[in-house]
Amino acid sequence: MADKIFTAPEMLRMSDPTGFCPGCGHGTAGRLQFEVLDEMGLLEDSITVYDVACDSLYMWAIDTDCVGVAHGRAIAAACGVKRTRPNNPVCAYVGDGATYSIGIQHTIWAAARNENITVIVINNGVFGMTGGQMAPTTLLGQKTITTPAGRSREMNGQPLDVVKLFTGMDIAYLARGSLDSVASINKTKKYIRKAFEKQMNGEGLSFVEILSPCPTNWGLSPQDSLKRIREVVEDVYPLGEFIERGVK
Amino acid sequence: MVQIDYAHDRCKGCHYCIDVCPKKVISLSGELNDKGYETVKFDTSGCIACGSCYTVCPDYAITVIKKEG
Numbered sequence A: 001m002a003d004k005i006f007t008a009p010e011m012l013r014m015s016d017p018t019g020f021c022p023g024c025g026h027g028t029a030g031r032l033q034f035e036v037l038d039e040m041g042l043l044e045d046s047i048t049v050y051d052v053a054c055d056s057l058y059m060w061a062i063d064t065d066c067v068g069v070a071h072g073r074a075i076a077a078a079c080g081v082k083r084t085r086p087n088n089p090v091c092a093y094v095g096d097g098a099t100y101s102i103g104i105q106h107t108i109w110a111a112a113r114n115e116n117i118t119v120i121v122i123n124n125g126v127f128g129m130t131g132g133q134m135a136p137t138t139l140l141g142q143k144t145i146t147t148p149a150g151r152s153r154e155m156n157g158q159p160l161d162v163v164k165l166f167t168g169m170d171i172a173y174l175a176r177g178s179l180d181s182v183a184s185i186n187k188t189k190k191y192i193r194k195a196f197e198k199q200m201n202g203e204g205l206s207f208v209e210i211l212s213p214c215p216t217n218w219g220l221s222p223q224d225s226l227k228r229i230r231e232v233v234e235d236v237y238p239l240g241e242f243i244e245r246g247v248k
Numbered sequence B: 001m002v003q004i005d006y007a008h009d010r011c012k013g014c015h016y017c018i019d020v021c022p023k024k025v026i027s028l029s030g031e032l033n034d035k036g037y038e039t040v041k042f043d044t045s046g047c048i049a050c051g052s053c054y055t056v057c058p059d060y061a062i063t064v065i066k067k068e069g
C-alpha cells in the first residue's frame, strides 16, 4: 500500500513563509485553494487575483501565476483575466472589506453577469491590513478602532450578509465555510472544490465566503479567536451551501 | 510507522496543532525559533496519522507521513 501523506502543495512549502500574523486564517484558506487546484491538476494554469490588503501577502509566498490590483478591484480584474484566458482557472482571493465596501459594485455586477470566475472571500469582520477598522461584516456591538463603543445599527448600518445580498441571483454557486475546526476546514475545502469544478464546467460565478480569525485585530489569542467564530460569528453568518445551479 | 516533518522555522507559534491533536502527542517545546516564536514537539509513538495538525496549521509547517509495510 502507498504511504498516506498530509502535506501542503510544494509551491507553498518551498516558498518563503507567509507574511500573515500568527493564527491568521488566510494561511489555511489559501492552502485549501491551492490543495484543490493541485488535486484537480489545475495548479500550473491557475491565475489568482489579489488586491491591496492582507491577501496580497500571498504574492510573496507562492510561485503560481497571480495578479495584484488596487484595493477592492480583484473581482473586476479577475473578470477581465478570465475573459481573455477563458481556459485558465481564475480566482479572486479577497477580503470582506474590499468585497463588500469599496468593491461592492464589482461583487454585485459579477453576480448579475454570472461571470465564470471563482471568488474566495475571507470574512474576518474587519479591515485587517490597515489595523482593524469596521468592515461591512463587523457584527453589531463589535468594538473596532472606528467603532470604539461597538457597531450600532443607527450609526453604522446593519452587517452585510452576502447570502441575503445574492438572494435571487442566478449564479452557479454560493457557500459559506469556516476555519474554526478540522471538520469545518475539511467542509470548506469541499465547497472550494465544487466552486472550481463549476468554473471549469463554465457554469458561472462560484462564490465561497470563509469565516476566518484575525487574532491581531480582534485582540484575542488564536484559540479565543476560533472560539469567537464558533460561539458568536456563526450565529450571525450561518454556514452551508445557499445557491447551487441545477440543484433544487 | 508515522513520520512527522516539522519545519520549525516556518512555525509562528499559534499552537492550533496542540489543541486539535486527538492523541495529545503535541506539546510546547520550550524553545524559540529564529523569529522568536515558541515551537512545538511531537511524540510520534502515539501519533495515529489523522492529519488534524496538518489541517489546522496556517503556516505549512507540518507534514505527516504514514509509512505502510
Ligand SMILES: Cc1ncc(C[n+]2csc(CCOP(=O)(O)OP(=O)(O)O)c2C)c(N)n1
Binding pocket: A052, A053, A054, A055, A070, A071, A094, A095, A096, A097, A098, A099, A102, A122, A124, A126, A127, A128, A129, A130, A135
Ligand atoms: C483605493 C484604496 N483605498 C483604501 C486603501 C487602504 N486599504 C488597504 S487594505 C484595506 C482594507 C483591508 O480589508 P479587507 O479587504 O477586509 O482585507 P484583510 O486585510 O482584512 O484581509 C484598506 C481600506 C487602499 N489600499 N486603496
Ligand code: SF4
Binding pocket: A019, A020, A021, A022, A023, A024, A025, A026, A054, A124, A128, A129, A213, A214, A215, A216, A217
Ligand atoms: S491583520 Fe488580520 S487578516 Fe491581516 S495578516 Fe494579521 S491576522 Fe491576518
